[in-house]
Amino acid sequence: xxxxxxxxxxxxxxxxxxTRAGSPPTVFAPQGPRVHxxxxxxxxVVQALLERSGCALADLDALAVCVGPGSxxxxxxGLAMTxxxxxVGRLPLYALDAVSLEARRxxxxxxxxxxxxxxxxxxxxxxxxFSGLFTAAEGKLELEGDIRWHGDPEELAASIPExxxxxxxxxxxxxxxxxVPVVFTEPSALELARHAGERLEAAVDVPLNRIQPLYLKxxxxxxxxxxxxxxxx
Amino acid sequence: xxxxxxIDTSFDDTAVALVRDGKEILANLxxxxxxxxxxxxxxxxERASRLHVETIFPLLEAxxxxxxxxxxxxxxxxxxxxxxxxxxxxxxxxxxxxLAMALxxxxxxxxxxxAHVHAALMAEEDLAYPFLALxxxxxxxxxxxxxxxxxxxxxxxxxDDAVGECIDKCGRHLGLAMPAGPALxxxxxxxxxxxxxxxxxxxxxxxxxxxxxxxxxxxLYALRDDPDLVAKDVAAALLxxxxxxxxxxxxxxxxxxxxxxxxxxxxxxxNLQIRRAFDEESEKxxxxxxxxxxxxxxxxxxxxxxxxxxKFRRGQLSGLDLAVEAQALFPPL
Numbered sequence: 207x208x209x210x211x212x213x214x215x216x217x218x219x220x221x222x223x224x225t226r227a228g229s230p231p232t233v234f235a236p237q238g239p240r241v242h243x244x245x246x247x248x249x250x251v252v253q254a255l256l257e258r259s260g261c262a263l264a265d266l267d268a269l270a271v272c273v274g275p276g277s278x279x280x281x282x283x284g285l286a287m288t289x290x291x292x293x294v295g296r297l298p299l300y301a302l303d304a305v306s307l308e309a310r311r312x313x314x315x316x317x318x319x320x321x322x323x324x325x326x327x328x329x330x331x332x333x334x335x336f337s338g339l340f341t342a343a344e345g346k347l348e349l350e351g352d353i354r355w356h357g358d359p360e361e362l363a364a365s366i367p368e369x370x371x372x373x374x375x376x377x378x379x380x381x382x383x384x385x386v387p388v389v390f391t392e393p394s395a396l397e398l399a400r401h402a403g404e405r406l407e408a409a410v411d412v413p414l415n416r417i418q419p420l421y422l423k424x425x426x427x428x429x430x431x432x433x434x435x436x437x438x439x
Numbered sequence: 440x441x442x443x444x445x446i447d448t449s450f451d452d453t454a455v456a457l458v459r460d461g462k463e464i465l466a467n468l469x470x471x472x473x474x475x476x477x478x479x480x481x482x483x484x485e486r487a488s489r490l491h492v493e494t495i496f497p498l499l500e501a502x503x504x505x506x507x508x509x510x511x512x513x514x515x516x517x518x519x520x521x522x523x524x525x526x527x528x529x530x531x532x533x534x535x536x537x538l539a540m541a542l543x544x545x546x547x548x549x550x551x552x553x554a555h556v557h558a559a560l561m562a563e564e565d566l567a568y569p570f571l572a573l574x575x576x577x578x579x580x581x582x583x584x585x586x587x588x589x590x591x592x593x594x595x596x597x598x599d600d601a602v603g604e605c606i607d608k609c610g611r612h613l614g615l616a617m618p619a620g621p622a623l624x625x626x627x628x629x630x631x632x633x634x635x636x637x638x639x640x641x642x643x644x645x646x647x648x649x650x651x652x653x654x655x656x657x658x659l660y661a662l663r664d665d666p667d668l669v670a671k672d673v674a675a676a677l678l679x680x681x682x683x684x685x686x687x688x689x690x691x692x693x694x695x696x697x698x699x700x701x702x703x704x705x706x707x708x709x710n711l712q713i714r715r716a717f718d719e720e721s722e723k724x725x726x727x728x729x730x731x732x733x734x735x736x737x738x739x740x741x742x743x744x745x746x747x748x749x750k751f752r753r754g755q756l757s758g759l760d761l762a763v764e765a766q767a768l769f770p771p772l
Binding site: 246253282291415418421 | 493499529533536540541542759760761763
């Protein structure tokens, strides 16, 4: 496997991984809900991780980042860090959304037991969830349509076709009806690194300016932000 | 020769600059988000953070292109880490940290307000400590005594609205498009400043504090109660009231502290009427008033790189765990 630094700051627990050919991967993946290194210290964690893997930034072949949806601040930190590293080192940066990343993890755990069509649910902040419908054929996953944002579990339930298996991480704090919990045995950043490795091997070229955070939630929905006419009324 | 890269994303402007030896500005680019927030009548923090992420990378490339240098030529990275909107500050500081780590260069954390004061030292070769600094902008009205480098003692501050906020909101009452500051200044040029006497809040108080919310209300009530008021006259009278308070209190405090130099800095220091008032009165008091050029008055990253150079030279470096802070409090005099 190529030398890749993968960064997933989109979820409750920050996940980082460094992979190198001929060496076991080095990961930072604290256990438990909502475990982040403090936002000010993530660079120290990355630095320590690289040191532990015996790898310098200059030795990397590529970078990988999860673009969300997820924690807004987390996404910005992950994106700003990896894009800067990519810009300075002229390295390819491969991005993957959080729902497709989760689908890849589900597929890896289930192997041949994976249904041909399924739904993946990723918990967001509070009662918010994100979901995506996937089809699996010949070892490939295809996202049907767009990733969707749901304000509450009822909205989520209503959006998923009847009878479709819905997978959710066993670490999800949400109690989702009819969802199949999946126990992931490795951190998300490792799957992210695999995705980047595949893209690198296929010599996929993605311009840096096309990699942006995926916020999904329309700006201002359900928030305090109001226009002047709201005050007047 | 030392080349510094400055980054400022403290509020709603994304700014990146390259400065040689702390003085020579090779490139200084700022992208304003104002139009993106205009429909809300103010800056929306989440939107500001999102726009910083979109803008900062093309801006980094643009300053390198303008200055004809590579990022690898940079000797240090200076990034504003306080005060400001936390989400916005995080973008600039994260990029600064990533550059420092990837380029193996030192990082210097900068206080945005101190950088505004330092801008005057960049602009005026012969300016030296000690001096009194009046920092006026949309978010701040701050009087600081600066006896030495890196020593900022709070002499006074606004108790409510900042000068720029007062001007912007009065401009809105007059029907001017936001940001109203430059438009109101232009309008006031042809108006009669003596057409109406607006209050001079706290002008007579012995301390260095200011207050502008009452003045803003006075303008609102005047426009409500007198439909015959002429906008240009209101604008001129408003700026006359603001300038009178600022000049009187600043020069009085300079005399009390024995300072013969006043630095006028911050975005609102670009206002022509305020500058003129300082010029006219300072001569009578034997005080020299120094303004950074217009480009260094408003939010910019050249001042960040400039102050960063001084700190870099003195070994005042930051670690990769540099924290962002919404506030920057100065100790009282």
